Amino acid sequence: MRDERLAWFSILMCSTSTAFSAPQTFFEYQLLTPSGETVTLEEVTKAIADHQVILVGEWHSHSAVHRFQSDLYKTLLQKNPKTDLSMEQFSRPAQSTLDQYLEDEIGERALIAHGRAWPNYTSDYRALIEQAKVAQRRVIAANAPRDIVHCIGQVGPSYIKQLSRKDKKFVAAKLDTSDRPYKAQFMTLMQGMEGKMVENMYAAQVSWDETMAESIANHLKQNPGAHVMHTAGKFHVENGDGIAYSLKKRSPETNIALITPVTEIGDTSNSPFVEYQLLVLPLPKQSVGTSGHGGGDYSHPHVNGHSGCEIASKKER
Template identity: 65%
Template sequence: MYAHRNTLVLLSCFLCSQVLAKEQHSAVTTFFDYQLYQKPSNSITLSSLPSQVLKADVVLVGEWHSHSAVHRFQSDLYRLLLDNNENVALSMEQFSRPAQSTLNQYLDNEIGELALIAHGNAWPNYTSDYRALVEQAKAANMPVIAANAPRDIVRCIGKVGSDYLKQLDSKERKLVAAQLDTSDRPYKTNFTEMMEGMDKDVIEKMYAAQVSWDETMAESIAMHIKNNPEHQVMHTAGKFHVENGMGIAYSLNKRMPDLKIALITPVTEVSDISKQSPFPEYQLLVLPLPEQVVSGALNHGMSTHPHSDAKTDCE
């Protein structure tokens, strides 16, 4: 009888999980669709967004670069935050610190979009994926924070290690966070596992590059909030920088431990992540991106990406 009862319980759990999975996928059928979840059994709409997000000092929104649904969500969320709080600065991984003056000129109508793209070193997918966000900030008279470290410097950190920063003059050094925490922690373990098979010294240098992005974005956000304490900040960055609070959130929390931080990360399957993140984390269900590699052959188009294979002198 006891065994029979256990079997029924297990069957019930299995059926519930199957129904839940079906409900999740029924919510997203195109690459423009998304569904936000607080936990697997609790989907939420933007109109019923919890105060953990609405009242957060910083909302970190992870993304899969070029995913239409994720970028649509970012725009929808930013509009909602602006409706709820008139002071919401937009912070972006997609612009590096040297682009700040160019961004400011664009927001002040001193230059046009072509100049912004050219002189701000905008990503190739700016017009399709980030234009909407920047235009929302511009219309609301809100600042856009060029939060990231310059790619050429980060690339050299990846080749030489964090000691490369010692070669920079004082002006260049300010383009990267003053402090880089490359100590052993779960984030480093996850990164190392992703790079499995590579030489340990190579991984150490690549991890230093990864951390330089996280730390610089966190420092940029922290500096803005210290100068503008009335501002809420929404920051966009790649998923790995955001998920589980191990990247940007960890670095930001070290600098300003009293900040209320909320995380939103894209997923293709909703799971229970409540025990993984020290910050409130919400999952954005979207369709998986198409396969980027077929039969082990890299798409030759990748080499045309202006940021993918640029030659940098690190001497």
């Protein structure tokens, strides 16, 4: 594994023809073109202004990434006031609660409780929601509910067939679990797991991508002329293999741009989509030694254990 300290030393020592300032704190970021050249937020926003969908990857709880998301959404709204917000951090059942909050019918405490907001909502996502509220823009609760995703991970895609008609609306109807580079990458990440267990876990991963993509596609269809900025974990966004892949299947004509966080200057020119890089400091390791992996961003704070997945109610609820 490349030594991160050496990597950052090389970044700090490099010189370019344009001003370059490597992030020094967890609140700072530097935008880079796909080929790794420095670029300003204004330049990026101008370049992607014609794209209907901007997918912004994140490391959950990274302060610089969340600051960037807020800065970007503010700038996008200035360029195009019809830019709506879509979020992995709220699932479809929370849509009515989000709508009530945006219409000032309920307060933030009710939004957090009834909308099942993530634990880091006030520090990391409040700013985005408030910007949308002031601009009178829609916020899409794009994700699938955590209990359904968990059970897909336990039972497999067939679990969806057991859901009530009402609950089927909360998750994408079709999950593409076919072999492709995205699946290979996921399987590498889950090394050590085999057989049906890891296949079901991949189906759960795909259920997030497919549901978020379907939510965005439906919103664009129902709101002609609207643009969307969507926030999600980096793995869902990078290389366009996750959400973008699923969205293109549903809406081939939609122009999509990606922005993904990195800790080293790279080259995303080979991505099937325009993919800018967001250079930030690496997150601290979450564990050391053999007690666990060192801080990967592929677990979701909104997925907890649930029992009884083999018994799904077929009654209308």
